[in-house]
Amino acid sequence: MQKTSDVAQLAAITKRMRRTAIEMITEAGSGHPGGSLSAAEIVTTLFFDVLRHDPENPQWPDRDRFILSKGHCCPILYAVMAECGYCPKDQLMTLRKLGSIYQGHPDVRFLPALEASTGSLGLGLSLGLGMSLAAKMNGGKARSYVVLGDGEIQEGQIWEAAMAAAFLRVDNLVAIVDYNQIQLDGFVKDIMSLEPLAEKWRGFGWHVIEAYGHDIAALQSAFGEASSEKGRPTCIIAHTIKGKGVSFMENNPKFHGSAPTREECAKALQELA
Amino acid sequence: MPAKTKYELPLGAATREAFGKALVDLGRTNPDVVALDADLSKSTYTAGFAKEFPSRFIECGIAESNMIAIGAGLASAGKIPFAASFSVFALNKGFEQLRVTAAYPNVNLKVVGTHSGISIGEDGPSQMSVEDLSLACSLPGFTVLSPADETSMIELVKLSAAHVGPVFIRAGRPKAARIYQAGRQFKIGQAIELLEGSDVTLIATGLLVAESIRAAEALEAEGISARVIDFHTIKPLDREAIARAARETGAIVVAEEHLADGGLGVRIAQVVAETHPAPMEFVGIQNTYAESATPEQLLDKYGLLARDVAAAARRVVKRKR
Numbered sequence: 001m002q003k004t005s006d007v008a009q010l011a012a013i014t015k016r017m018r019r020t021a022i023e024m025i026t027e028a029g030s031g032h033p034g035g036s037l038s039a040a041e042i043v044t045t046l047f048f049d050v051l052r053h054d055p056e057n058p059q060w061p062d063r064d065r066f067i068l069s070k071g072h073c074c075p076i077l078y079a080v081m082a083e084c085g086y087c088p089k090d091q092l093m094t095l096r097k098l099g100s101i102y103q104g105h106p107d108v109r110f111l112p113a114l115e116a117s118t119g120s121l122g123l124g125l126s127l128g129l130g131m132s133l134a135a136k137m138n139g140g141k142a143r144s145y146v147v148l149g150d151g152e153i154q155e156g157q158i159w160e161a162a163m164a165a166a167f168l169r170v171d172n173l174v175a176i177v178d179y180n181q182i183q184l185d186g187f188v189k190d191i192m193s194l195e196p197l198a199e200k201w202r203g204f205g206w207h208v209i210e211a212y213g214h215d216i217a218a219l220q221s222a223f224g225e226a227s228s229e230k231g232r233p234t235c236i237i238a239h240t241i242k243g244k245g246v247s248f249m250e251n252n253p254k255f256h257g258s259a260p261t262r263e264e265c266a267k268a269l270q271e272l273a
Numbered sequence: 274m275p276a277k278t279k280y281e282l283p284l285g286a287a288t289r290e291a292f293g294k295a296l297v298d299l300g301r302t303n304p305d306v307v308a309l310d311a312d313l314s315k316s317t318y319t320a321g322f323a324k325e326f327p328s329r330f331i332e333c334g335i336a337e338s339n340m341i342a343i344g345a346g347l348a349s350a351g352k353i354p355f356a357a358s359f360s361v362f363a364l365n366k367g368f369e370q371l372r373v374t375a376a377y378p379n380v381n382l383k384v385v386g387t388h389s390g391i392s393i394g395e396d397g398p399s400q401m402s403v404e405d406l407s408l409a410c411s412l413p414g415f416t417v418l419s420p421a422d423e424t425s426m427i428e429l430v431k432l433s434a435a436h437v438g439p440v441f442i443r444a445g446r447p448k449a450a451r452i453y454q455a456g457r458q459f460k461i462g463q464a465i466e467l468l469e470g471s472d473v474t475l476i477a478t479g480l481l482v483a484e485s486i487r488a489a490e491a492l493e494a495e496g497i498s499a500r501v502i503d504f505h506t507i508k509p510l511d512r513e514a515i516a517r518a519a520r521e522t523g524a525i526v527v528a529e530e531h532l533a534d535g536g537l538g539v540r541i542a543q544v545v546a547e548t549h550p551a552p553m554e555f556v557g558i559q560n561t562y563a564e565s566a567t568p569e570q571l572l573d574k575y576g577l578l579a580r581d582v583a584a585a586a587r588r589v590v591k592r593k594r
Contacts, residue, residue, distance in 0.1 A: 061351060108378045116349065117378040120369060126339045127374060130346020130354075133331060137307070137352070144346075157370075160339035168331070 001084045005049050007216045013083065014044040014216070018245050019272045020079035020092060026265035028096040031104070034255040036076035038180035038240040039147060041214050043068075046145055047080045050223045055085040058113045062140040065115045065131045069124020070149030070178065071105040072257070078102050078111075086113040122155025124148065125175055129165050132173040143172040143227070151183030154192045159204065165233045166205025173233040174226045175206075178213065180242035182253050201235040213238030246271055280467070280486045285451035288479075289387040289444040291423040293318025295430035296355055300326045306434060307347055309333055309356040311340045317357040317387045317444075341367035341384065345374035348381040353434055360386025360402035360443060368408055375439045376412035383433050384409075387444040389419075390530030391563040391571045392480060394446070398562035402443075406478075407535030409441040410508045416461060417508040419443040419537075421482035424453035425505050432461050443479065443507075445530075447568050450483035452503070464511035470500035473586045474518035474525045478504045478537050480577070481528035481556065487579035492586055499586055507537055515541055516548035524589040525553045528582045530572075533557030552592040554585035 004010060018040050025031035043066075047053070051064045068077045075095060082089040087101060094100035101110045105119030116127050128144035135142035148158065165173050179197070181188050188194060201208045207229045211218040219238070226234035242256065243249030246268040249260075260268060286294075299306045300322050307329040314320040314332070323330035331347075333340035337358050344356040356363065363386045364371070375382045389402045409417045416436060420426040426444065433440045452467065459465070467482070468489050477485040482503045489499040500522055502514055518525060525545060527538035538555040545551055558575055572578055 065350070116346075117373065120373045123342050123370060123374055126342030126370070127346040127349065129339075130343040130348075131350045132346075133343065134347045134350030134352050137329065142350075157336075157338045157342070160334075160336040161343075164333060164336065164339055164343070167334075 001055050003048055005220065010045055010048055010216045013048055014040050015272055017044055017076060017079045017083065019269055021075040022246070022260065022265055022268045022272070024075045024079065024092050024095040025259045026262060027093045028259060030096060030259050031075055032072040032257050033260060034182060034242040034249060034252070035070060035073040035149060035178065035180060037244045037246065037249065038213065038242050039073055039178045040076050040244065041216050041219060042147060042176055042178060042238055043076050043080050045216055045219045045223070047084055049220060051145070052141065058086060062142050064142055065128060065144040067116045067118065067124045067128050067144065067146045068106055069118055069146050070121065070152050071118030074106045077106065081113060087111055121149065121152040122157040125158050125161035128173055129161050129170060132170045133168070135172055136170070143174065145174045145176065147176045147178060150177055150179045150181065150188050150194060151191070153177060153194060162201065162204040162206065169231050170233050171230050174223070175233065175235045177235065177237050178240055179237055180240040182242040182251065182256055184256050186253050198237055205232055207232050207234045208237065209234060210237045210239065213240035214244055280452065282450040282452065282483050282486065284448045285423040287445060287448050288420055288423065288426040289446060290318050291426035292385055292387070292430055292442065292444050293321050295427040296322045297325055299431065299434050300329065303353065303434060305351065306353045306355065307331065309340050309344050309354060311335055311337045311358045311362065313358055316359070317385065319357045337362045337366040338370050341370035342374045344382045345370065345380050353381060353383065355383045355385055357385040357387065359400060360389040360405045361400055364402060364405045364408045371412055376414050379414050379438055381437055381439070383440045383442065385442045385444060388446045389443045390445060390479065391558065391575060392445055392447050392530060392568040394568040394571060395565050397565040401563055403532045403558050403562070404535065405443060406507050406529070406531050406537060410540065412439070414438060415508060416440045416506070418461070418505060419478040419507050420505050421479055421503055422449045422452045424451070424455055424457055425459060428457065428459040429461070429505060432459060436461060445480060449480060452482060459505065462506045462509045462511055464506065464514040465503045466500065466514070467503055468499065468501040470498040471522055472498045472524070473590050474500040474502060474522045475528065475582060475586060476502050476504055476518070476525060476537070476541055477528040478507060480530050481582070484577065484579040485528055485582050488582035488586060491579065491583050497586060497590055504537060507540065510540055510544055512544050512548065515544045519545045519549035519551040523551050524593050525551055526556060526582060526585045526589055527553065528556035530577055531557055533559055552589050554589040556581050556585050
């Protein structure tokens, strides 16, 4: 794979990844487009610029770890991993079908290049914390990046992990909250508000950075700042738009968990041309 | 085969204490072994490991769910983590984590649940794990161990570290009768016949192994020849030992310090039904939670003594055709 820090190149890759994710979900007939689109810049920027990883050597012990704790948004992750060369592009359209390596939620049994099987919300930050602790014990450079859904952090275990990571001074752990404001039943502020969110993470002892999650340069800067932060973990609150990039999906709770029709897909692909 | 007078059953260390000792030994020989605890290290005996290997010990605070998933993360990154708590907390508070972060991706996590059963005594039912074997056995890919004494715990902890895959080890609070000589060899999944017998087989695990030996001695005086088998491995089951016992003795009693629903007994019954159907009786806790009292009082009240195993054996022998 060709890594790049060039914002225009990363933006072009991100747009392709959005298209692929939409096509995959349409072909599957079910899935979660809204949160896949809101996390597109985050996942692309990590895999193509930030992560120390090597698709030729997926088991490299000192690699950085990426965990999609909001596992339902795996179409964007599969698209990006395939683009990196971890897994075949020509099977992406088998998402959610019998025997597919691209399971409905990330499953290491089918796709060993994944760092974790996720899907049940609230578990990923603890896993990333364990991986970061192992890296510290090994004296290695590996860092763990965990993408959390905003609705997901209503789960209590997130805050158990947040408390532990700060107490244990795990500075090679980065949580990215995809703050797209929408969860399955509606708007986060109406279901179970997270505010004041930055103050919560700061109160738990984390270094907090807020960024617009569709601004690649801002994300690069946030990841850079996180890397130089010593003695405490970093939470990047990425303010995002659910369904970003497709006008009729943006801020529309309907597209949290339903696939577009073929007509909607065609329209979406036109918008993402 | 040994004569039935072989077992003197002197009190040895508690299995939880033996676990702590074995963990320190493992730490000395294997730098990948790490330990986690949730504010119970003095009770689970991980404190010894923590003292000797502070950089490989993670105190998680009172947050068992987090502990199990951190352990899974460590295992995914190549460590051999032993996460310990009271069994009731590790299994019940950590069950979702055991399922999604350990069993499903088949990671190399070892979970040790101490204070199992009702023999913890005065603390009462909120601390008593009477469904842990059932829960652990329901997890695909898990190996489930329930050592009866100090020696078997030490050896099975060693074997657990060498086994690749998730393991649950059940340990108890009280001192346990010594059944095995130090250094005795064990194999995961291979039950051990402690006494030979031809009229009935007493299958037991944990504290009930010693009670079953005592029961066999009492039965012998009445002319009933009872085989006693220690099932230190609950999953995978030693199907061969079960089928042989059913075929050769024609009657089986299963005794465990666990709910009779969903424990070792029903697992054994499944194999008996599949291989050589025979009458069975079950000694366990009957569809209830216990209460506060001394361990001795509780084992007496809830029917988990040699007397209860022997009574079940007499019943099952009468049911033989």
